Amino acid sequence: MTIKEKDEKFFGRGNPPMDLEVVKAEGSYVFGADGKKYVDFLGGAGVGNLGWGIKEIEDAIKNGDRPSYIYPNFYYKPWTELAELLAELTPGKLQKSYRMTGGSEAVEAALQMATMYTGRKKILSVEGSYHGNTIAALSVGATKKQEKFPNLLSGCEKIQPPLNKEKLKEVESLLSGKEVAAVIMEPIIINMGVVIPEDEFMSGLNRICKETGTLLIMDEAITGFGRTGKMFATEHFDIEPDILCMAKAITAGHAPMGAVITTPEIDKKVGGEIGLYSSYGWHPLAVDASLAALKYLKSNRERLFRNIEQISKSFQEEISEINFPKDPEIRIKGAAIGIDLQDEEYASNVKEKALKEGLLMNTEGSSLLFLPNFQMTREIVHEGINLLKKII
Numbered sequence: 001m002t003i004k005e006k007d008e009k010f011f012g013r014g015n016p017p018m019d020l021e022v023v024k025a026e027g028s029y030v031f032g033a034d035g036k037k038y039v040d041f042l043g044g045a046g047v048g049n050l051g052w053g054i055k056e057i058e059d060a061i062k063n064g065d066r067p068s069y070i071y072p073n074f075y076y077k078p079w080t081e082l083a084e085l086l087a088e089l090t091p092g093k094l095q096k097s098y099r100m101t102g103g104s105e106a107v108e109a110a111l112q113m114a115t116m117y118t119g120r121k122k123i124l125s126v127e128g129s130y131h132g133n134t135i136a137a138l139s140v141g142a143t144k145k146q147e148k149f150p151n152l153l154s155g156c157e158k159i160q161p162p163l164n165k166e167k168l169k170e171v172e173s174l175l176s177g178k179e180v181a182a183v184i185m186e187p188i189i190i191n192m193g194v195v196i197p198e199d200e201f202m203s204g205l206n207r208i209c210k211e212t213g214t215l216l217i218m219d220e221a222i223t224g225f226g227r228t229g230k231m232f233a234t235e236h237f238d239i240e241p242d243i244l245c246m247a248k249a250i251t252a253g254h255a256p257m258g259a260v261i262t263t264p265e266i267d268k269k270v271g272g273e274i275g276l277y278s279s280y281g282w283h284p285l286a287v288d289a290s291l292a293a294l295k296y297l298k299s300n301r302e303r304l305f306r307n308i309e310q311i312s313k314s315f316q317e318e319i320s321e322i323n324f325p326k327d328p329e330i331r332i333k334g335a336a337i338g339i340d341l342q343d344e345e346y347a348s349n350v351k352e353k354a355l356k357e358g359l360l361m362n363t364e365g366s367s368l369l370f371l372p373n374f375q376m377t378r379e380i381v382h383e384g385i386n387l388l389k390k391i392i
């Protein structure tokens with residue numbers, strides 16, 4: 001049987017596979033079993049923020065002198081070290097980290113915390129968004145994707161983009177009854193093709209949340225750890241989240257991990273009761289990977305963030321030179337690049353043809369989505385855009 005036949009027979013897939021068998025990944029390239037080299041604008045859907053095969057992280061995993069497993073209720077020095085580092089890297093008063101295995105679990109925990117802390121049931125989110133695939137995460141995600149799930153949470157309200165000053169009236173009326181436990185959103189909505197809320201919307205949302213005792217949850221599973229040109233996308237705005245979700249780039253793709261961080265005040269009320277036991281949350285191997293990835297990000301911060309600015313400009317310039325059939329809306333924040341082609345079928349055609357040409361990318365609805373790593377050179381950006389031009 002070929003790999004495709006076996007895959008089809010034994011392997012459960014929620015989404016159709018891309019026609020590429022990967023054997024290796026290095027820097028900004030992915031290599032196929034067909035011997036072909038692919039320019040990676042996909043970045044493992046936001047996981048690979050540093051590029052592939054970072055020696056410091058690989059070595060930490062290979063050479064780490066660690067126990068096979070630590071029972072969650074024991075003390076373990078690297079857990080405390082990682083939690084302290086996350087408190088340092090995240091904005092505002094966020095301080096207490098909980099161990100998770102990924103983004104969906106982090107969102108689930110955040111919603112549990114918010115409902116327990118406030119004693120309220122309702123949640124407000126942004127229509128069309130994605131927050132993962134647990135029942136709670138699906139409940140706050142896009143309504144369109146909910147048809148096949150008959151038993152989602154009730155009391156989940158949604159606001160429609162655009163997220164501008166005018167939208168605040170609706171937010172005010174939804175939150176004024178003080179029944180909503182939390183508002184959850186991505187600060188820059190990468191999962192909708194890099195939708196950038198207006199500054200005034202975000203500061204107004206923050207104010208209304210504080211006035212009504214509604215918690216503000218920033219889901220930074222994909223925006224976190226530099227993706228939008230700041231360590232956390234929250235920092236683009238005048239807001240103070242009460243809970244922040246992390247995943248993906250927390251290990252730069254080297255091991256599964258998630259985290260949810262909150263303030264000492266919220267933790268004081270829920271910490272003793274919420275449980276959140278996770279057998280594999282912050283497994284020692286993943287913690288070694290995460291500490292190495294975050295130390296690399298921190299100690300190369302200036303260089304990496306300068307390069308994000310540079311590739312951001314390169315993408316802007318190069319994309320605006322492409323002759324698309326319809327003028328696209330180009331939305332870029334740091335190393336998050338959305339090109340809205342205003343046609344979902346066309347966008348997915350472009351993605352498919354790009355794969356054949358040797359360029360990897362994602363799509364979100366009618367938008368092409370590029371999530372390049374922060375060490376990508378201008379030359380590689382150019383190489384990828386040239387492949388795209390051929391298709392267009």
Ligand SMILES: Cc1ncc(COP(=O)(O)O)c(C=O)c1O
Nearest residue numbers: 102103104131132219221222247
């Ligand atoms: C904003 C956001 N939240 C949650 C998730 C779910 O994360 P995971 O796939 O680690 O469960 C994702 C994944 O794409 C995400 O982008």
